[in-house]
Amino acid sequence: MRRTLAIAALLFAASAQAETPRDFLTRFEKEAGAAASAERGARFFTSKQGGEWSCASCHTDKPTQAGRHAKTDKPITPLAPATNAERFTDAAKVDKWFRRNCNDTLNRICSAQEKADVMAWLLAQK
Amino acid sequence: MKTLIALPALLVFLALPAHADNYSVPKNAAFEEECTSCHMAFPPQMLHADSWRAMMNGLSKHFGTDASLDEKRRAAITDFLVANANGRKTGTTRDAAGNPLLRITETARFEKKHSEISAATFKRASIKSPANCTACHRQAAAGDYNERSINIPK
Numbered sequence: 001m002r003r004t005l006a007i008a009a010l011l012f013a014a015s016a017q018a019e020t021p022r023d024f025l026t027r028f029e030k031e032a033g034a035a036a037s038a039e040r041g042a043r044f045f046t047s048k049q050g051g052e053w054s055c056a057s058c059h060t061d062k063p064t065q066a067g068r069h070a071k072t073d074k075p076i077t078p079l080a081p082a083t084n085a086e087r088f089t090d091a092a093k094v095d096k097w098f099r100r101n102c103n104d105t106l107n108r109i110c111s112a113q114e115k116a117d118v119m120a121w122l123l124a125q126k
Numbered sequence: 127m128k129t130l131i132a133l134p135a136l137l138v139f140l141a142l143p144a145h146a147d148n149y150s151v152p153k154n155a156a157f158e159e160e161c162t163s164c165h166m167a168f169p170p171q172m173l174h175a176d177s178w179r180a181m182m183n184g185l186s187k188h189f190g191t192d193a194s195l196d197e198k199r200r201a202a203i204t205d206f207l208v209a210n211a212n213g214r215k216t217g218t219t220r221d222a223a224g225n226p227l228l229r230i231t232e233t234a235r236f237e238k239k240h241s242e243i244s245a246a247t248f249k250r251a252s253i254k255s256p257a258n259c260t261a262c263h264r265q266a267a268a269g270d271y272n273e274r275s276i277n278i279p280k
Contacts, residue, residue, distance in 0.1 A: 103192035
């Protein structure tokens, strides 16, 4: 019983703890089984990957700055953690937006390696 | 005596257009967070419940983009839209084939209200598209589509 409670408390503490942007880089590198490349991430982010838009179409090629939705024109807050502390702190949001935006720009989901590369590049933006 | 009756009648008449163009969006946290990440909060009153149901059943292809949601949120937002759907004059929002219309801009009410606006005006860089309500209806985010609040940019 005591052990169950201890495990439950540990699980709760783990889930209540917010993620940091670095946690996502670690997670994606682990899933990919290879180190990330910020240089590859930059190329991936700023050029079209099969779809009508690239990541930069909305987030601009300077993700420390605000962007605009390519279709609706709605302002988008900066994506780089250096200028927007809210980014990459919630796994559900991160997974939701990678799913949607990869489908929009690549017509498929992104690989763990692609996500790791983008994370490495975004973290390098100051 | 006649003025006594006429005055309240006049006041009611004056108040009517304002009421008809008021689409204040009811508060709903999930709707706000999910829908307004990409666009303004289009008032639920502007479409029929069937249109909202059809819209929320096709989110993975939402006007050309993937707006998919987890099932719990999708169902909750659908319930909110359906409960607040269908404004006073919107009526059914179906196309000629009987399918629910998904674009507010294709509804009869929208077309009637914007009949004097040319396609070229809608394409101005400052407006971009008929779906960009706030370009001209400056208080649209607060649900105010009143004639007095309109300012068409050059």
